[in-house]
Amino acid sequence: MALEFHSVTKRFTDNSGTSLTAVQDVSFDVQEGEFVSVVGPSGCGKSTILSMTAGLYQPSEGKVLVSGEPVEGPNSHVGFMLQKDLLLPWRNIVTNIEFGLEARGMGRADRRERAMAELRHCQLDGFENHYPHQLSGGMRQRAALARTLAIDPEIILLDEPFSALDAQTKLLLQNSFAGTIAETGKTTLLITHDLGEAVLMSDRILVLSERPGSIVAEIKVDLPHRDQPLKRRVMPEVGEYAAQLFKHLKLEEKAA
Amino acid sequence: MARYKTTLASATLLVLVLAAWEYLPTALEVPKFIIPTLSDCLVELQRMWAYEQLLGHTLSTALFTVLGFAIGSLMGAVIGYLLGMSAFWEKVLSPYILALQIAPKVAFAPLFIMWFGYNSMPKLLVTVLIVFFPVLVNVLQAMRTVDRDLINLARAYNLSRLGIFFKVEMPSTLPNLMAGLRIASTLAVIGVTVGELVGGNTGLGFLISYGGGQANAAMVFDAIVLLTVIGFVLYSALVRIEDRVLHYLPKAEQ
Numbered sequence: 019m020a021l022e023f024h025s026v027t028k029r030f031t032d033n034s035g036t037s038l039t040a041v042q043d044v045s046f047d048v049q050e051g052e053f054v055s056v057v058g059p060s061g062c063g064k065s066t067i068l069s070m071t072a073g074l075y076q077p078s079e080g081k082v083l084v085s086g087e088p089v090e091g092p093n094s095h096v097g098f099m100l101q102k103d104l105l106l107p108w109r110n111i112v113t114n115i116e117f118g119l120e121a122r123g124m125g126r127a128d129r130r131e132r133a134m135a136e137l138r139h140c141q142l143d144g145f146e147n148h149y150p151h152q153l154s155g156g157m158r159q160r161a162a163l164a165r166t167l168a169i170d171p172e173i174i175l176l177d178e179p180f181s182a183l184d185a186q187t188k189l190l191l192q193n194s195f196a197g198t199i200a201e202t203g204k205t206t207l208l209i210t211h212d213l214g215e216a217v218l219m220s221d222r223i224l225v226l227s228e229r230p231g232s233i234v235a236e237i238k239v240d241l242p243h244r245d246q247p248l249k250r251r252v253m254p255e256v257g258e259y260a261a262q263l264f265k266h267l268k269l270e271e272k273a274a
Numbered sequence: 275m276a277r278y279k280t281t282l283a284s285a286t287l288l289v290l291v292l293a294a295w296e297y298l299p300t301a302l303e304v305p306k307f308i309i310p311t312l313s314d315c316l317v318e319l320q321r322m323w324a325y326e327q328l329l330g331h332t333l334s335t336a337l338f339t340v341l342g343f344a345i346g347s348l349m350g351a352v353i354g355y356l357l358g359m360s361a362f363w364e365k366v367l368s369p370y371i372l373a374l375q376i377a378p379k380v381a382f383a384p385l386f387i388m389w390f391g392y393n394s395m396p397k398l399l400v401t402v403l404i405v406f407f408p409v410l411v412n413v414l415q416a417m418r419t420v421d422r423d424l425i426n427l428a429r430a431y432n433l434s435r436l437g438i439f440f441k442v443e444m445p446s447t448l449p450n451l452m453a454g455l456r457i458a459s460t461l462a463v464i465g466v467t468v469g470e471l472v473g474g475n476t477g478l479g480f481l482i483s484y485g486g487g488q489a490n491a492a493m494v495f496d497a498i499v500l501l502t503v504i505g506f507v508l509y510s511a512l513v514r515i516e517d518r519v520l521h522y523l524p525k526a527e528q
């Protein structure tokens with residue numbers, strides 16, 4: 019199993035001592051090579067789940083395992099990507115992609131070779147010497163993906179990586195991410211607000227309740243073309259899946 | 275085109291001001307010991323060059339400006355980074371830093387003279403002290419606001435504490451450090467001048483107090499202009515360095 023959550027609860031205590039439960043008793047697992055999305059209302063603890071997987075926080079209760087090992091701190095088994103690209107503005111694209119390799123005692127030439135390979139993988143050929151501010155938002159996210167892939171993590175965590183992009187760029191980028199991820203066979207956990215995106219890109223979708231977040235539904239997406247969301251998009255079943263998610267999130271009741 | 279226009283306007287303004295300076299005092303019958311004209315000042319400049327060792331005084335002031343600036347900003351940056359890495363010490367020291375930052379640094383000059391005598395030490399210390407704070411405060415402020423997510427990313431990539439500092443924190447704070455240095459460069463001239471005014475017999479500050487004592491307004495004017503030139507050269511050098519170091523920042527279209 020690539021990723022396991024065993025009855026994980028996370029509480030935050032603020033300065034005045036009041037505690038807030040962000041996620042409550044969450045259990046799920048992700049198979050190797052699987053693409054799982056997590057959807058849920060804002061503030062329900064989606065990013066918290068990601069941070070615990072990345073080892074940025076420890077769960078208050080329960081266990082998080084990556085490849086069977088408990089997560090004890092930030093580590094290179096998981097690569098994460100946020101809505102912000104987190105590229106270093108003072109480095110050009112290729113050295114940004116090398117960033118994750120630098121603490122590994124890898125030779126300079128090997129690093130460069132690895133980074134250039136990922137750069138091509140993410141369709142950024144010819145931009146290696148550009149600086150982040152010279153790239154479009156979509157290209158910057160691709161560079162961030164290349165940096166994440168360069169460290170060859172066991173799991174890729176994506177926290178709304180497309181939400182800052184315009185509709186067209188988003189579709190193209192979802193397609194290129196899906197292709198690249200399918201090609202590398204990486205296990206992926208995608209956090210998103212966008213129900214359509216979840217259906218287009220995943221093998222499975224976890225639906226979280228309002229805070230404190232707990233899993234209210236698990237939907238298996240039985241559709242082909244996981245590596246090409248643009249192809250999935252035109253399938254009539256996509257609407258049905260989205261409607262199911264809609265129901266689980268009780269959006270209609272909330273609107274009433 | 276727009277750039278050419280502003281340069282032209284600036285140059286025209288300069289000529290107008292110089293002309294006003296040359297002719298207005300005479301026209302308004304302001305005496306020479308109150309406002310000397312441009313030509314009075316130029317004549318005086320020549321005299322100072324010949325009889326007052328103007329070159330030596332100017333070089334001395336320039337040297338101490340640069341020296342005080344270098345020492346003060348180095349200390350400010352180092353201590354700023356050290357405090358920025360330790361939340362504990364920052365909290366412990368911040369009230370004292372604030373107090374010292376508010377205290378008028380130039381007022382320490384007479385004290386330093388009492389402690390160290392009439393040599394170069396007091397003016398150097400005043401300059402170091404006055405330069406120190408803006409650099410320290412800018413660095414500290416920037417260290418507090420480094421993107422947490424970037425640091426987490428670096429942690430996830432197994433960078434050591436020192437690695438995080440040199441690869442993330444230090445470069446992130448560079449724009450603020452440079453801004454602090456620019457402010458500090460203008461203050462350095464003030465520090466040296468006050469030090470020289472209060473005690474000593476070298477430097478442009480000394481020439482100001484000497485000229486003032488003799489009611490030689492032209493001499494004071496000349497010294498002020500030269501001090502401004504020193505400050506301007508230092509500032510311009512920093513702007514150039516900044517442009518080079520921060521080349522990766524997107525520039526607004528001119």
Ligand SMILES: Nc1ncnc2c1ncn2[C@@H]1O[C@H](COP(=O)(O)OP(=O)(O)OP(=O)(O)O)[C@@H](O)[C@H]1O
Nearest residue numbers: 030031038040059060061062063064065066067229
């Ligand atoms: N470091 C923290 N300290 C205290 N509270 C936190 C912290 N991180 C998150 N929280 C709280 O935990 C809850 C869940 O936050 P989280 O960021 O996981 O939500 P989310 O589902 O990602 O929301 P969104 O969809 O808006 O990104 C929120 O109420 C938030 O205020």
Ligand SMILES: [Mg+2]
Nearest residue numbers: 064065066177
């Ligand atoms: Mg979030």
